[in-house]
Amino acid sequence: MGKSKIEWCDRTWNPITGCPGPLVSPGCVNCYARRTAETRLRGRCGYDATDPFKITFHPDRLKEPAGWRKPQRIFVGSMGDVFHKDALYRDIDLVLSVAALTPRHTYMFLTKRPDLLWNLNQWVNNVLALSSYKSTSEIMGSDLYRKWLDDMLG
Numbered sequence: 001m002g003k004s005k006i007e008w009c010d011r012t013w014n015p016i017t018g019c020p021g022p023l024v025s026p027g028c029v030n031c032y033a034r035r036t037a038e039t040r041l042r043g044r045c046g047y048d049a050t051d052p053f054k055i056t057f058h059p060d061r062l063k064e065p066a067g068w069r070k071p072q073r074i075f076v077g078s079m080g081d082v083f084h085k086d087a088l089y090r091d092i093d094l095v096l097s098v099a100a101l102t103p104r105h106t107y108m109f110l111t112k113r114p115d116l117l118w119n120l121n122q123w124v125n126n127v128l129a130l131s132s133y134k135s136t137s138e139i140m141g142s143d144l145y146r147k148w149l150d151d152m153l154g
């Protein structure tokens with residue numbers, strides 16, 4: 001995977017791609033990853049020709065971070081949602097294992113389904129969980145917000 005033009009990261013890394021519907025947020029309507037997979041990448045670079053945005057594990061990409069010698073800020077999952085319900089725990093576990101084995105890097109997982117990572121993140125120190133929301137009401141309606149509130153209130 002090449003260097004990224006996104007200013008808050010050095011690299012993007014996509015060992016798991018895709019994010020089939022239903023949409024989980026109003027922000028999904030203009031999903032860049034979906035549009036790119038269904039047009040420019042359809043049938044290329046590991047994206048299926050018939051269903052390019054289905055959850056797809058790319059085991060050949062697992063070794064990429066080990067080859068980046070200098071510490072990198074890595075955006076994981078720019079081409080889908082690693083924590084989609086169709087992604088296998090086994091594959092997610094492999095991705096997190098790569099993060100644990102390359103502690104010089106910082107891994108930033110951007111997901112609209114952060115609940116699973118919220119739990120797993122407790123044992124991977126160099127992983128940041130990021131979630132984007134379109135509005136305050138969307139945040140307040142999320143499971144993660146309710147969990148956080150429960151924790152705060154004891």
Ligand code: SF4
Pocket residue numbers: 018019023024025027028031032033034079080081112
């Ligand atoms: S959750 Fe993310 S990857 Fe999935 S459709 Fe929405 S914006 Fe796109």
